[in-house]
Amino acid sequence: MVxxxxxxxxxxxxxxxxxxxxxxxxxxxxxxxxxxLHINAQTLISQDxxxxxxxxYNEGTVTGSENGKVPYAGAGMLSMEINENLESPYFxxxxxxxxxxxxxxxxxxxxxxxxxxxxDLYQNGNxxxxxxTFTNVSAWNFYSINIPAGYSGSxxxxxxxxxxxxxxxxxxxxxLDDINVxxxxxxxxxxxxxxxxxxxxxxxxxxxxxxxxQQTNDKxxxxxxxxxxxxxxxxxxxSSTDPQLEVDLSDVPTGIYNLRVSDNKNVFNKKIVF
Numbered sequence: 001m002v003x004x005x006x007x008x009x010x011x012x013x014x015x016x017x018x019x020x021x022x023x024x025x026x027x028x029x030x031x032x033x034x035x036x037l038h039i040n041a042q043t044l045i046s047q048d049x050x051x052x053x054x055x056x057y058n059e060g061t062v063t064g065s066e067n068g069k070v071p072y073a074g075a076g077m078l079s080m081e082i083n084e085n086l087e088s089p090y091f092x093x094x095x096x097x098x099x100x101x102x103x104x105x106x107x108x109x110x111x112x113x114x115x116x117x118x119x120d121l122y123q124n125g126n127x128x129x130x131x132x133t134f135t136n137v138s139a140w141n142f143y144s145i146n147i148p149a150g151y152s153g154s155x156x157x158x159x160x161x162x163x164x165x166x167x168x169x170x171x172x173x174x175x176l177d178d179i180n181v182x183x184x185x186x187x188x189x190x191x192x193x194x195x196x197x198x199x200x201x202x203x204x205x206x207x208x209x210x211x212x213x214q215q216t217n218d219k220x221x222x223x224x225x226x227x228x229x230x231x232x233x234x235x236x237x238x239s240s241t242d243p244q245l246e247v248d249l250s251d252v253p254t255g256i257y258n259l260r261v262s263d264n265k266n267v268f269n270k271k272i273v274f
């Protein structure tokens with residue numbers, strides 16, 4: 001009897017708690033792993049032209065302005081002339097849905113001439129998939145392109161190439177900013193997201209479709225627009241003299257959009273998803 005009691009005591013006091021701890025620990029490890037993988041898998045590569053272009057093959061010019069040719073309010077963008085290229089460093093594409101997004105504008109003083117920029121997915125330095133050709137871009141807009149789920153593996157890169165035209169049209173320019181390759185759609189807005197030096201985007205974390213746009217510098221009126229990937233304005237609201245504007249997007253379908261904030265001096269864009 002003493003032996004049986006000792007064995008029961010051993011299992012109840014030592015073995016059972018260890019098993020429960022391991023079980024709980026396993027659950028915690030699984031939950032933690034899912035959380036970490038979810039975060040780490042979102043952004044594969046990004047470039048905002050506000051720091052070193054380490055690993056990027058670049059024939060363009062990184063600049064903060066372009067002699068008044070295009071309205072621009074960011075800290076850095078890439079100016080590309082005819083026949084110039086930008087190629088990202090290599091990255092690995094996982095299986096499943098993936099997305100390439102970027103902001104783009106152009107300058108074309110020739111009304112009779114159309115010119116284009118081609119966006120391609122490369123593998124091992126060779127073209128593998130055409131993601132699109134963009135012609136007659138005339139304003140800063142956000143673009144988002146899906147990469148088919150079947151494209152996965154290592155040594156992928158994204159290439160932007162201004163198509164070759166006669167050198168007599170050397171005033172043509174394409175401008176790129178905020179290039180991002182991610183899994184799924186895009187990263188959601190944080191509870192506080194600094195849009196730039198002039199504006200912040202705020203929400204309380206419980207409802208991402210209810211935002212507050214906060215002006216941090218000039219106390220002037222501004223306009224908030226939400227623009228679909230097809231270029232349609234699906235929401236528009238103007239502030240008065242209040243430095244904060246409440247934005248309720250409850251009626252906007254779930255998806256990926258461009259949030260545009262403009263005032264009498266500047267235009268700012270930010271990719272959002274909800």
